Amino acid sequence: MCQILLIDDMLPVRHSIAATLRKAGHDVVEAEDGSKGLELAARDRFDLVITDIMMPASDGTDVVFTLKSQVGGPKVIAMSGGGSGISADEALQMSGTQADAVLTKPFTNEVLIETVHSLTAR
Numbered sequence: 001m002c003q004i005l006l007i008d009d010m011l012p013v014r015h016s017i018a019a020t021l022r023k024a025g026h027d028v029v030e031a032e033d034g035s036k037g038l039e040l041a042a043r044d045r046f047d048l049v050i051t052d053i054m055m056p057a058s059d060g061t062d063v064v065f066t067l068k069s070q071v072g073g074p075k076v077i078a079m080s081g082g083g084s085g086i087s088a089d090e091a092l093q094m095s096g097t098q099a100d101a102v103l104t105k106p107f108t109n110e111v112l113i114e115t116v117h118s119l120t121a122r
Contacts, residue, residue: 001025002047002120005074007037007063009055013105017050020109021116034058038066046074047120053080068098075119079103 004026008014011032018028029044031037035058037051049067053060060078067073078099101115 001027002116003027003029003045004116005029005031005037005040005044005046005049007031007034007049007051007055007060008079009033009052009057013052017112020112024113024116026116032057034060034063037063041067041074048075048077048116050077050079050116053078064098075100077101077103077115077119079105079107 001024004021006014006018006021006028007030008017009032014030014032018030021028029040029046031040033055034051037049037058040046041049041063049063051060051063053064060080064076064078067076076099079102100119103111103115
């Protein structure tokens with residue numbers, strides 16, 4: 001269906017989301033932090049990027065702002081469950097102004113697929 005870049009520092013979460021997306025027929029490339037994700041996004045063309053916001057090595061907010069500043073860049077979904085001393089809503093607030101959609105963790109597989117479909121339907 002579409003080429004998706006998935007960025008999340010938590011391996012079990014990333015693998016679970018990737019498996020759900022693959023089961024729905026999407027091609028998924030995984031990255032463990034924002035720096036690696038931006039490196040992959042610069043090399044390959046993705047229809048959609050799904051990025052966690054709260055990551056220790058590189059913040060997902062940088063990913064959102066960098067990709068959305070590019071003309072013709074991919075659609076972006078920002079996701080977060082919050083973190084040390086910050087709620088998911090707070091984490092998504094700034095990125096949500098630029099991202100095409102936001103997901104608050106935890107979310108269901110159905111919500112994930114519905115959000116991806118709404119952004120990638122042609």
